[in-house]
Amino acid sequence: MTTAPFPATLAPVRRISLLRRYLRRPLGVVALVVLLLVVAAAVLAPWLAPFDPNFVTFKIVHAEPGNGHLLGGDSAGRDILSRLLYGARTTLYGAVITCVAGLVLGVPAGVSAGYFGGVTDRICSWISDALQSIPGMIVLLVVAAGTGQSFPVLMVALGVFMAPGYYRISRARAMAVRKEPYIDAARVAGVTNPRILRTHMMRAVYAPIVVQTALTAGIAIGMQAGLQFLGIGSASTPSWGQMMNDGFNTMLTFPKILLWPSIALGVTIAALAFIGSTLADLISIRAEQPSKRSRARVRHELAAPSAAELSDRVASGSHEHALEDCALRVENLRVGYATQSGVKEVVRGVSLDAAPGEVLGIVGESGSGKTQTSFAVLDLLPSGGTAVADGIWISGREVSKLSSAERAALLGRSIGYVPQEPLSNLDPCYTIEHQLVEPLRYVHGLSKADARARAREVLVRVGITDPERVLGSYPHQISGGMAQRVLIAGAVSGRPSVLVADEPTTALDVTVQAEVLELLRELQQEYGMALVIVTHNFGVVADICDRVVVMKDGRIVETGRVEQIFRAPAHPYTAELISASLDDVEGRDELDRALAHAGGEDDAR
Amino acid sequence: MLSFIAKRLLSGVLLLIVVCSGTFFLAHVAIGDPTPGLLGNSATAAQQEALRAKIGYDRPLLTQFWDWVSHAATGDFGTSWRSFQPVGDQLALRVPVTLSVVVFATVLAAVIGVAVGIACGLRPGGLLDRGLKLASVVLFALPGFWVSLVLVTWFAIELRWFPAIGYVSPEVSVSGWLSSITLPSVSLALGAIVMVGEQLRNGFLQVNNQDFVRTLRARGLSRRRVTTHVLRNASPSALTVLALMFVGLLGGAIVVEIVFNLPGIGSLTQSASQIGDIPVLLGLTAVTVVFVVLVNFLLDLVLGWVNPKVRER
Numbered sequence: 052m053t054t055a056p057f058p059a060t061l062a063p064v065r066r067i068s069l070l071r072r073y074l075r076r077p078l079g080v081v082a083l084v085v086l087l088l089v090v091a092a093a094v095l096a097p098w099l100a101p102f103d104p105n106f107v108t109f110k111i112v113h114a115e116p117g118n119g120h121l122l123g124g125d126s127a128g129r130d131i132l133s134r135l136l137y138g139a140r141t142t143l144y145g146a147v148i149t150c151v152a153g154l155v156l157g158v159p160a161g162v163s164a165g166y167f168g169g170v171t172d173r174i175c176s177w178i179s180d181a182l183q184s185i186p187g188m189i190v191l192l193v194v195a196a197g198t199g200q201s202f203p204v205l206m207v208a209l210g211v212f213m214a215p216g217y218y219r220i221s222r223a224r225a226m227a228v229r230k231e232p233y234i235d236a237a238r239v240a241g242v243t244n245p246r247i248l249r250t251h252m253m254r255a256v257y258a259p260i261v262v263q264t265a266l267t268a269g270i271a272i273g274m275q276a277g278l279q280f281l282g283i284g285s286a287s288t289p290s291w292g293q294m295m296n297d298g299f300n301t302m303l304t305f306p307k308i309l310l311w312p313s314i315a316l317g318v319t320i321a322a323l324a325f326i327g328s329t330l331a332d333l334i335s336i337r338a339e340q341p342s343k344r345s346r347a348r349v350r351h352e353l354a355a356p357s358a359a360e361l362s363d364r365v366a367s368g369s370h371e372h373a374l375e376d377c378a379l380r381v382e383n384l385r386v387g388y389a390t391q392s393g394v395k396e397v398v399r400g401v402s403l404d405a406a407p408g409e410v411l412g413i414v415g416e417s418g419s420g421k422t423q424t425s426f427a428v429l430d431l432l433p434s435g436g437t438a439v440a441d442g443i444w445i446s447g448r449e450v451s452k453l454s455s456a457e458r459a460a461l462l463g464r465s466i467g468y469v470p471q472e473p474l475s476n477l478d479p480c481y482t483i484e485h486q487l488v489e490p491l492r493y494v495h496g497l498s499k500a501d502a503r504a505r506a507r508e509v510l511v512r513v514g515i516t517d518p519e520r521v522l523g524s525y526p527h528q529i530s531g532g533m534a535q536r537v538l539i540a541g542a543v544s545g546r547p548s549v550l551v552a553d554e555p556t557t558a559l560d561v562t563v564q565a566e567v568l569e570l571l572r573e574l575q576q577e578y579g580m581a582l583v584i585v586t587h588n589f590g591v592v593a594d595i596c597d598r599v600v601v602m603k604d605g606r607i608v609e610t611g612r613v614e615q616i617f618r619a620p621a622h623p624y625t626a627e628l629i630s631a632s633l634d635d636v637e638g639r640d641e642l643d644r645a646l647a648h649a650g651g652e653d654d655a656r
Numbered sequence: 657m658l659s660f661i662a663k664r665l666l667s668g669v670l671l672l673i674v675v676c677s678g679t680f681f682l683a684h685v686a687i688g689d690p691t692p693g694l695l696g697n698s699a700t701a702a703q704q705e706a707l708r709a710k711i712g713y714d715r716p717l718l719t720q721f722w723d724w725v726s727h728a729a730t731g732d733f734g735t736s737w738r739s740f741q742p743v744g745d746q747l748a749l750r751v752p753v754t755l756s757v758v759v760f761a762t763v764l765a766a767v768i769g770v771a772v773g774i775a776c777g778l779r780p781g782g783l784l785d786r787g788l789k790l791a792s793v794v795l796f797a798l799p800g801f802w803v804s805l806v807l808v809t810w811f812a813i814e815l816r817w818f819p820a821i822g823y824v825s826p827e828v829s830v831s832g833w834l835s836s837i838t839l840p841s842v843s844l845a846l847g848a849i850v851m852v853g854e855q856l857r858n859g860f861l862q863v864n865n866q867d868f869v870r871t872l873r874a875r876g877l878s879r880r881r882v883t884t885h886v887l888r889n890a891s892p893s894a895l896t897v898l899a900l901m902f903v904g905l906l907g908g909a910i911v912v913e914i915v916f917n918l919p920g921i922g923s924l925t926q927s928a929s930q931i932g933d934i935p936v937l938l939g940l941t942a943v944t945v946v947f948v949v950l951v952n953f954l955l956d957l958v959l960g961w962v963n964p965k966v967r968e969r
Contacts, residue, residue, distance in 0.1 A: 181671055183900060184948045188907035189941055192929035193683045196693075196937075266797065273799030277911045280801060281926050299805065299915065303813065309805065316802060324797040328789075431870050463876025470874075475867040480888045480963050490875040525964045541875060 079329030085322040093139035100133035104289045113305045122311050134289040141290040145206045149271035152210025157217025162252045165225025179215040187212040195283045213267050221256045228255040258334045265327030269320045291316045345389040349437040352394040353385040368402040368607035378581030379549045380404040380444040386423045388435050397423045399605040405581040412592040413585045415602035421585045425551045430458040446548045463494050467547035471554040473534035477526035484522035509540040532563035553585045568595050589632035601625045664956045668949035679941045683934045690932035711737045733939035743939035754920035758905045760841040765848035773856025792850035800908035804843035804915045821917035840916045848901040855897045859890030899955040903948050
């Protein structure tokens, strides 16, 4: 569920349209124009500049703008405009050297470290970390002291300190791409490592490197000006930092001398920064959030009344029980996400219900909308998702019109949730004890001692034989099966009347799967809960469910009692799912045998 | 945990040794014979010869290196080649000034950056969030001395809220000290604030998308309690940035101190590098790297406390 900073599937084809998409961003276009103007000023300085930048006229010392000197004169009597134009040359020349040095050092090292890993990675990363922890300014001044203030050498040295930025980005990208199937395919096809590095890897790091270069250039220009401000650099080469130093010395009496180079420097750096950030947006480095407006649009579209006549806008599925007998009842639920090309509906009119003590299976392949349905019932849709329904009843109460705070108050009390991936669903930073005790204390109002006793008791109930050790453990210290028991314990410790389990066994070993299903069934009977199990596996359905709802493309295609559906599936899709599930999954008998064999000790690591 | 601490300390000492030796040889190779720089161009060959003998520059390079290392290990950084004052004394006078500014800037970055990061993480896409993004784009790249020039002109010269230049020791007046380091610290901190804020905000959103957050919410925990979990999981990246910022601020302080005419390590570094006073430069390098190592060590301890997995590495 985590979003990688750079999507690994960034297709090379999208590069072509990157420029076109960039030109649609007004801020980016303005920044680009400003940068191009600075570049033009630098290139054309000999023709644009009205005077020799080093020519001294005593008449214009500290002169105000005017008399052919558009921006006046500096404290030595030189034309400020001419010096600004030539200063742009120095600035950009230095920035180019710095960026090239950073690129040449950082990118190949980063790509190799990410691609080969191991010792290469450790050595390169240590050097990069070390470089980042040296205050570069001191070393740069040492270099400047010795090299006779040679500007290119100094800028290369600055580039060395910029290399870690390139290194880290290309390493991260190379590591992500390394795992992509097409790299494996290339290797199997006999493409050599250097060739893969040159072609595939360089293509993968291209976009983030462009972004990084814009940022690096901005920082490099700032540091360069800082060095010049300190008096580094040849006196005969005009530079913005030097001009700022000159202006700084007469700041109180002639503030304009400081003003012009400061503006030039600030505007250039800001332009580069905005170019970098616009590009970064386009390749989505920053996680953007859907706005309130887009959520409202989704809501509006989902509830569009005109659609009621269309056949696929009518609710699918049916209700088995009378409203007052239901622990959970959903009527005409729709879930949609805002995308660039409009609203994508993932659940398109679902109605279902479950009585206390009943086990309802929601079955379908991935993308059928089954998990989205369960999240909508819990009101825990991922950001960007919006649900509308004619009604959702939990323990007989209509909740679909409640505020999100009121919906949140139902969680843990009226409706519980058992997730799919046990280990990613425990907070890695806290002990199991903290994670079990916290809701008991702050949601259910138990005292600290009571909550701890209750947590211990529930852990024993879910079949954990050494609760003390588990309570004191962090999630990474326990096995997947154990973690799933902990999560079940957490879900039932609040005694909810509805328990939603999303693929509760998919991530577990086969023998542990049987145990966990057994446990869920026991708990469900003991507490009289309605259990809703979301699964793609008809084996699970056969094992535990009373009734089943089959979903496809966001709609229910069939509802019925388990025996009836197995005996005579009405929809061809159901029949297909059943045969697919039963082919590759061990039957109940085999599971039972495995269970008896393992004796329940297998998941204690 | 003990081996974790030992490993980190060892790695810090290793870094210190590598950087100091690197600077030693880099300075000697880059500067070459320092006596023309130290004495000026009018000095005679005999005068240069005498100075070389006095500062021990006529000895083999490796002897000089060993001499420096063995003394530095005991805390003796030698004497300046220009003033013949002990380097340690100069550092003792100047380092507290720079540290005042840098530590104050780091505290500002941590406190304000974290507050801004949380506020933006809780309401992504809101007004503050969009403002932070805009500010972070610009302030990240603008050098501290540029910002400090703007602040000096505006707050010190136009509004006269703060002294434009100079340093007041906290022993003389605490309020004077604070007001003398406020502008320099703020000009250094602005970039760091937005960086920390942006990092925390992004970490926040990334953690928010993780499975365990949904599960915590499903247990009925209040928004504030879930936020505590998210914050703890999102903090490592922001803390790492903060430590990196500290390093950057030490370097940035050198230029900013000159703008504000603070008697910190800035002007000392500048003058020592211009005349080729290698013992002073080495002392400055050693001290700053020690601080960097200490900050990184502190960071590792905090990261280990925040995330138990780190401790076992």
